[in-house]
Amino acid sequence: MIKNIYEMLYKACTENSARIFFVRQGETYKDLLTAVKKRAVLLAKKFNIKKGDVVAILSGNTPDFIKSYFAIVSQGAKALMLDTGLSSSEHLNMMKYTDCKLALAQKAYFIDGGPQMFDIETLDSADENDFIATDVHLNDLAMLSFTSGSTGNPKVVGLTHSNIVSLGEGSKFYNPVIHPGYMFYGFLPLYHIYGVVINIISPISLGCSLLLQPVLNPKEFIKDFQKYKPEVIPAVPRVWEGFYKKIIDGLKQKRVYWLVRTVVGLRSFFNFIGLGALVKKVTQPIHNIFGGRVKVLVSAGATLKPRVREFFEKLGFVVGDCYGLTETTGPAYFNFQFKLPNGKTYYAGPLPDNEIKIHNPDKEGVGEVWVRGSLVMPCYIGNNEANVESFEDGWFKTGDLGKFDNKKRLIIKGRKKQVIVLENGKNIYPDELEDLYQQNDEILAAAILERVINGKIVAYGVFQVKSGTSVSKVSLLLKASNLMIAPYKWVTHFAITEEELPMTSAKKIKHHEISAMLDRGEFKNLSD
Structure with missing residues (x-):
């Protein structure tokens, strides 16, 4: 029985030793395992990383990210996954909150005032024969991710070795459609859970390669x-x-x-x-x-x-x-x-x-x-x-x-907190309306929010539109789209902008941020 993430990696790499894993670099599963061992030796000997320590990863999509991830967890340390799209102050707050001991980062993301920074793209010269896998169990924490806020009382998700091993084993259910040797394309950010799932764990568990x-x-x-x-x-x-x-x-x-x-x-x-x-x-x-x-x-x-x-x-x-x-x-x-x-x-x-x-x-x-x-x-x-x-x-x-x-x-x-409940008790689901209105070519993105207009709760739209699209044009588009839904769902009050709407790294609309922008009067092109 596999009892931790490193054992899962070792099993996959020995079974697929000669198979290419990193396509662009031409590196095999055997090369991956060797690199993980060398990086783990570096962490243990140079930085004294041991079980329970927190090591941050702050990097774009490179093979070194994946090699470092497995090296960290092989030593029983916890990998802190940092969003490269956040500010330096947010990164510092997150590392301080988790008592981070070391950050493996690309040089462009180096920060002063926090833990020691090490260039993640450094070529390791350690001897892989010095590698010792720490005794890590399924219930031990493997990775940390922030899901909301970097200040105040944030939500930090702690995933265990059991969670990740279960993910790897569960991925094999899809063997009938994703065959060993298939190539996964990997542009999704590796720090995001979706990137971990689809660009790290699943390709390895299924014996596939990664571009x-x-x-x-x-x-x-x-x-x-x-x-x-x-x-x-x-x-x-x-x-x-x-x-x-x-x-x-x-x-x-x-x-x-x-x-x-x-x-x-x-x-x-x-x-x-x-x-x-x-x-x-x-x-x-x-x-x-x-x-x-x-x-x-x-x-x-x-x-x-x-x-x-x-x-x-x-x-x-x-x-x-x-x-x-x-x-x-x-x-x-x-x-x-x-x-x-x-x-x-x-x-x-x-x-x-x-x-x-x-x-x-x-x-x-x-x-x-x-x-x-x-x-x-x-x-x-x-x-x-x-x-x-x-x-x-x-x-x-x-x-x-x-x-x-x-x-x-x-x-x-949609999100429970974002459902719009009208005075008559009827519910409006923003996702449904956003999809409907985005079927118009001129509307590139949509956010449907709860607002109070003339003393009544309504569904209010904020639309990112193509250059040159007017308020009157959008009004006509909405009227045509509204014919497809019940009248209580109609959006008749809205704002438009040619600027991209705020989104998360997973390209989800940030509704609360857009609502705050409305409150501050940042959208100038408004319907009557």
Whole structure:
């Protein structure tokens, strides 16, 4: 039985010794294990890192990040995952709060006034034969992540070796669709739980390779797709929505949109009557955008709209739509349709040894999503108030509202705290309206907030629009979109901006920050 993260890594590296892991660098699993051992020897001998210490990682997407992560946990230390998008003062506060002993960072992120900084990209000269793995157990903490605030009383998630090992073992459930040797594309930030799941643990557990991309530039993504041809591409919903819009716009410009839509809509029928070649001819140009070998598209970090998932599924991709939080070690639930070895179709479910339920559902089946199992964190570190609020009878209360569809796919309606409750008792779910209004090409991003207008609670919109789009144009777009929903949901009061709306590193809209901007009068283009 595997009892810690290092043993999990060792097992994967010995079983896949000669297989390439880091594609761009041409490094094998054996090379990875050697590098981890050398970095661990450095940590132990040069910095006296020992079990229980906290070591921060502050770096972009490089192989050194992953090597350092495994080296830290092999010594029984805790890896503090720092968001490179935060300020230096926030990084310092986080390191002080966790009593961080050392920070492995790229030089651009070096900070004075905190723990000792070491260049994470330094070439290690230590002797791997001096490596000694610390006696670490499943219940020992392995990594720390801040989920809210860097000052005051923050929420620090502590994930154990058991959480991460369970993630690795649970990933193997998807072997029927993600085969050993497949290449994962890795542009998602490694400090985020989604990056840990999909660019560190899952590729290793599944015997796959990883193509890291340190630059968040779609042009670089496309170049990589054409050159390296990955089989698995993970991204956040905003990226998939961007591809969705661009593909449709391109088809319309070529005047073949309705042809493609008809053929993919009748995909099963054409395959049944022996016209599969026609389907492939129509869909192959779209597959070629992603390099031509992609089998699986994965989405997480926010809610993937069902219309976007269905669009890519009809094109012949297997789409994994993941719901989860840092507190649940990422994938609490996967909407992931594929064929099982017994020939049955799998639609959705939690990873093995985990379960999920909708607590206290209303007449439409919507309630709070609760999770329990091997992936759920033991607690927030040093925050008893948050622990009392978040756990009940062994269940973790996510704060998200959701429901199951007829295939047991989980549909997230939004955050419990963001639901707009009108005076008549009716609920408005911001996610639903944001998706609706973003189907207009001129609206690039949307935030729906609760505001009081003329003494009444209303759904208020803040829209990021294309350059040159006027308030009157947006008003017309909203009126057309509003015809598709009940009148009590209509957004008629709004503000527009051409500036990008504030978002998290996972590309989630920061509703509270946008509400504060409204209060400060920072949006000048307002509806009447």
